[in-house]
Amino acid sequence: xxxxxxxxxxxxxxxxxxxxxxGGLIKRTVGAxxxxxxxxxxxxxxxxxxxVGESGCGKSTTGRAILNLQxxxxxxxxxxxxxxxxxGRKEMRPLRRDIQIVFQxxxxxxxPRLPVFDIVAEPLIIHGLTKDEAELRERVRxxxxxxxLNPEHTNRYPAEFSGGQRQRIGIAxxxxxxxxxxxLDEPVSALDVSIQAGxxxxxxxxxxxxxxxxxxxxxxxSVVRHISDRVAVMYLGKIIEVAPRDVLFEAPTHPYTxxxxxxxxxxxxxxxRSRQRIIITGxxxxxxxxxxxxxxxxxxxxxxxxxxxxxxxxxxxxxPPLESRGTDHQSACHYAExxxxx
Amino acid sequence: xxxxxxxxxxxxxxxxxxxxxxxxxxxxxxHAVRGVDYELHSGEVLGIVGESGSGKSVTSLAxxxxxxxxxxxxxxxxxxxxxxxxxxxxxxxxxxxxxVSMIFQDPMTSLDPVYRVGFQIxxxxxxxxxKLSSKAAEARAADLLALVGIPNAAERVRSYPxxxxxxxxxxxxxxxxxxxQPDVIIADEPTTALDVTVQAQILEVLQTALSETGAAMVMxxxxxxxxxxxxxxxxxxxxxxxxxVGGVEDIYYEPRMPYTLGLLGSxxxxxxxxxxxxxxxxxxxxxxxxMPPGCPFAPRCPLHVAECDAVEPELVEVGHGHAAACxxxxxxRKAEGDAATVFEDSSDDATLTTEPAPATPQEETxx
Numbered sequence: 001x002x003x004x005x006x007x008x009x010x011x012x013x014x015x016x017x018x019x020x021x022x023g024g025l026i027k028r029t030v031g032a033x034x035x036x037x038x039x040x041x042x043x044x045x046x047x048x049x050x051x052v053g054e055s056g057c058g059k060s061t062t063g064r065a066i067l068n069l070q071x072x073x074x075x076x077x078x079x080x081x082x083x084x085x086x087x088g089r090k091e092m093r094p095l096r097r098d099i100q101i102v103f104q105x106x107x108x109x110x111x112p113r114l115p116v117f118d119i120v121a122e123p124l125i126i127h128g129l130t131k132d133e134a135e136l137r138e139r140v141r142x143x144x145x146x147x148x149l150n151p152e153h154t155n156r157y158p159a160e161f162s163g164g165q166r167q168r169i170g171i172a173x174x175x176x177x178x179x180x181x182x183x184l185d186e187p188v189s190a191l192d193v194s195i196q197a198g199x200x201x202x203x204x205x206x207x208x209x210x211x212x213x214x215x216x217x218x219x220x221x222s223v224v225r226h227i228s229d230r231v232a233v234m235y236l237g238k239i240i241e242v243a244p245r246d247v248l249f250e251a252p253t254h255p256y257t258x259x260x261x262x263x264x265x266x267x268x269x270x271x272x273r274s275r276q277r278i279i280i281t282g283x284x285x286x287x288x289x290x291x292x293x294x295x296x297x298x299x300x301x302x303x304x305x306x307x308x309x310x311x312x313x314x315x316x317x318x319x320p321p322l323e324s325r326g327t328d329h330q331s332a333c334h335y336a337e338x339x340x341x342x
Numbered sequence: 343x344x345x346x347x348x349x350x351x352x353x354x355x356x357x358x359x360x361x362x363x364x365x366x367x368x369x370x371x372x373h374a375v376r377g378v379d380y381e382l383h384s385g386e387v388l389g390i391v392g393e394s395g396s397g398k399s400v401t402s403l404a405x406x407x408x409x410x411x412x413x414x415x416x417x418x419x420x421x422x423x424x425x426x427x428x429x430x431x432x433x434x435x436x437x438x439x440x441x442v443s444m445i446f447q448d449p450m451t452s453l454d455p456v457y458r459v460g461f462q463i464x465x466x467x468x469x470x471x472x473k474l475s476s477k478a479a480e481a482r483a484a485d486l487l488a489l490v491g492i493p494n495a496a497e498r499v500r501s502y503p504x505x506x507x508x509x510x511x512x513x514x515x516x517x518x519x520x521x522x523q524p525d526v527i528i529a530d531e532p533t534t535a536l537d538v539t540v541q542a543q544i545l546e547v548l549q550t551a552l553s554e555t556g557a558a559m560v561m562x563x564x565x566x567x568x569x570x571x572x573x574x575x576x577x578x579x580x581x582x583x584x585x586x587v588g589g590v591e592d593i594y595y596e597p598r599m600p601y602t603l604g605l606l607g608s609x610x611x612x613x614x615x616x617x618x619x620x621x622x623x624x625x626x627x628x629x630x631x632x633m634p635p636g637c638p639f640a641p642r643c644p645l646h647v648a649e650c651d652a653v654e655p656e657l658v659e660v661g662h663g664h665a666a667a668c669x670x671x672x673x674x675r676k677a678e679g680d681a682a683t684v685f686e687d688s689s690d691d692a693t694l695t696t697e698p699a700p701a702t703p704q705e706e707t708x709x
Contacts, residue, residue, distance in 0.1 A: 054538065055537055148688075148690035148691050148692060149691065149692050150693070153692075153694060156694070161694065162625075162626040162691075163626075164691055165691055168691060192393040192394055192564070193393070193566075193608050194393060194604060194608045194623035195622065195626060196622075197607075197609075197621065198622030198624070198688075199689075200610065201687060201688075202689035204619075204689075219537070219538070221538075222609070222610040225610065225611075225614075226610035226611075226614075226617070227610075250615070260539060263541065263542035264538050264567065265541075265542075265545075265567030265570060265571050266571075267566040267567045267570050269570045269571075269590045269591050269594050270591070272567065273571065277542060279539075279542050279543055279546060281543070283507040283509055283510070284537070299539075342612065342613045
């Protein structure tokens, strides 16, 4: 389905390495945290691509590198036919009209000293998109209504709004320039569940009404399953599996995806108590010094229990590439096998 | 495994009655916990769920006597029939760790960074058993670390907390909590700070700790999935009060309080292939300063009628060992656990918390 369409955003070999400085007077670079280490992904028009992974896997850094908020150290990000890696602030500015971001923490991402009107109006003013004061007022009013807030409250300050409402203000600000792509960096994880649901519904409505494409970054797989069309799973700076939503959740092929899905508790006592869990051992290794070969092998239940020594040798020496496992479905494992875990 | 009140004739291990906690602040008295009652019997796991600010953590800190001195705590907390409220810190110290122990949310801050983890476990052991030799204490500390799944335990007792990852630190905290074979372990969001794969490991360790010590547990969390897996009974808190309590299956399959129903309906499901729309609960939880009379959930409730604002409903029995604080239980029963029949799926959220809620359609018809 997606193969015939042109992606609106195409990322190839994206790298973001943070230097580790040594101690002492001369801060020499002694190594690098390979937060994003060769990442490929495509976002198609009108689609929601979920990007999931545990903390430290590089999913937020990916989002910021795509927007050039933290310049990538390698690879390419082609947006509307133009590579934006290495572009300066000035060159980025016209592109920012089309690609915007919503941040995780609605308490930190809104200036507490600005009334909501100014927060939402700021992008319009910076880009000079309104002729006069009356038009600006009208546009802000429409935006605030679009995200389900009362336009009479725009003279208030962020502190007077609840967490969910603040996140809506952040969304209104991101929508001000009528972008085509929104990068949503954990947009609901700071919110309580009853409030989170309203913001998720809003994001779904906006996507339909405005024809947006989302890169939806989250660690909560339930939310991702709910909202995404396709899902990409990250581990230590790389994508290890990408598939259409139901394929990924019903027949994951990478052992990490399987373990991740299996680890999430279901809010259903009978189901939850009858499940067989795959429990992986240990913690995520340091991205400054990832394991050789397959990055997941140190925690992989398949590597530990099912493979023989010659097969393990391959895991330890050869890094598995993303290979096709069916229509639009790729995973990076030498011994990938579909397994139903839910 | 479920033990209901009448099936167990012995006195409960832990009995909390009419617990109230008030904090004086500049804005007035914050009534954070407004009358919590529960009983915990041996071998039982009680899940306390609620959103942030619902008073679930303050409740457990009050039980442990760990609230700051300015907090005003009233009511009764009995451990094996012994009243804990009003005990001196010295007397309370004999109960903490031995009778009732606690696992905190953040393993980064609940261990002391300047002492070796072995020392911190041994300290807990020695406080309750001064005659214990240092050799025996060290051996016991290593055993405990091995029990909670720390590899190479005999050597890791000499490590400092910063040498462990978050998941490993939480294992150390669990080892400390189970060191003295307590009767009750209170776990306050023990997995919230952890990644899901590590959370699954820690939940396993908690099960081990329970079967190893035979302790009963109070599991405080906002994650309805975690509670579904571990709890025998569930207490749902809202605005400082229990609004529904019952067996785990009653709560999940036959909720009777609109808040519980809404909470379950607002959860996206990992195991649902159809794109069913979520049913958010409008508005946000009330501020616990100067609460208006009536049901605290009324401003957000789709079943709200005028009578809801008159008095705050008490918990009433709706089934065996199942109680809910709502006067419109029959309407909730009709929904048969399907939140979509009661709650709207509108994505708007236009009311500020500082203003009264607009009248709902039901309210207008009731008038």
